[in-house]
Amino acid sequence: MARIAHRIEPSRDQLRTVEGGQTLKYPVNLVAEEIRKEAQKRGIGGNTFIVRSGYRSVAQQEILWRRALEKYGSAAQARKYVAPPGNSAHHTGGAIDFDLGLSTCCSKELIPEYRKTKAYKFLQEVAPKYKLSPYDAEPWHWECDAACEQNILDLLENTGDGSAFSKISKTAKYAGLTLGFVVLGLGSFLLVKGFD
């Protein structure tokens, strides 16, 4: 698990909207949705694991950066709160800022509080399965690099791990099986008719 090395913007057709209105690059959106579902089953619900910030263009980051410069007065200070344009993993669509269930998301002042949340502990537990990388300075910020994306695609293929990823492919298989029976049923009906 490693943080995203190449900060390249995805193409428009790679972006998917997730609950809450943010966008993430496919298939990273699937991991975010899956984590929210899995957490809800464990009673971690409400707004927890809504994506508070996903893909951000360099242009959007430019606006955030200028606001931070005004607010904090210098680049050195602003850098503590906002990544300069071109430097954020959010440009790739593979970085996720999760709502960890506190009233405010993504506030540096609340870092010790975020680390105590059930949501944060849950993320630490499931991150290896999804090959998500943490960012130690921001407990809400998680990244899905190329190996993590490949892992999601592998999970989608694999039916044996019990995750909703496998349910997606299982549903597809059952649909195929049902269609098979219908065809078979229709076939035998025609066959019986043919014998008549």
Ligand SMILES: [Zn+2]
């Ligand atoms: Zn972030």
